[in-house]
Amino acid sequence: MTSAQHATDRKKIQGVFSSQSVQKIGTGTTVRRTISKMYWMAQELDDGKVEVQALNKSYVPSGPKSVVEMEEFLSKYSPEPEFYVSTVYPKIKAMNSSIERGEKARQAGATYSAEFEFQNALDVDEENVKANFGLGLTYMERGESTKANDIFERLVKLDAAFQTEHKHLFNEFGINLRKTGMQDQAIDYYQRALQMTTQDENLHYNIARAYFEKGMLEKCADHLTKALALNKDHAEAQKFFEFVKKQLAAQ
Structure with missing residues (x-):
């Protein structure tokens, strides 16, 4: 052999x-x-x-x-197989269980229980992406924008937050930033994501939404153009672009 x-x-x-x-x-x-x-x-x-x-x-x-x-x-x-079995695996399992309970509580609207579980997970690993996303979303759902901004500041520094495995939470977090009036943070957040991947039309579409809500129509149109250059069949971007062009023409 x-x-x-x-x-x-x-x-x-x-x-x-x-x-x-x-x-x-x-x-x-x-x-x-x-x-x-x-x-x-x-x-x-x-x-x-x-x-x-x-x-x-x-x-x-x-x-x-x-x-x-x-x-x-x-x-x-x-290799440290005994240390993994005796110490590392139980710690990871307990942390993941806290995150799972936190996510279930958040989805059920039990935001204080969710906060407790996510905080427990972050006490073990303050850079855990899922726990940070979960806590940030919990704060946004409670209208606590200052605390949500603290989590945003932490997340934009973490490369792992923008990886494919976290796509679902990543998208939900970005949309909630925009919907709760945190437009500047939403733009910074999506711009940070663009540093990781430039070939995502939805990132440009979401930045365009945030710029529109700030009244910055030219920047909005610029990102819609980029979204359509990546995917000319993006239906929402097409409709939005037509609407924005009319707004710009009327100025």
């Missing part, structure tokens, strides 16, 4: 791993070395490289992900 065949036959690397680094503390004769240990969630990608994400102080994966070459990964990272 060739090494290539062996690589395709084996299971892909996935789980919790640790890495160690030696740090020097003090100077001169008082210098001493300490070994610090970090834990990571690792997942092998289709190209044979490994994606790693650090575990936070609550021992759940959080923050930015990075990619390392397989050779480097095998030399620097050690």
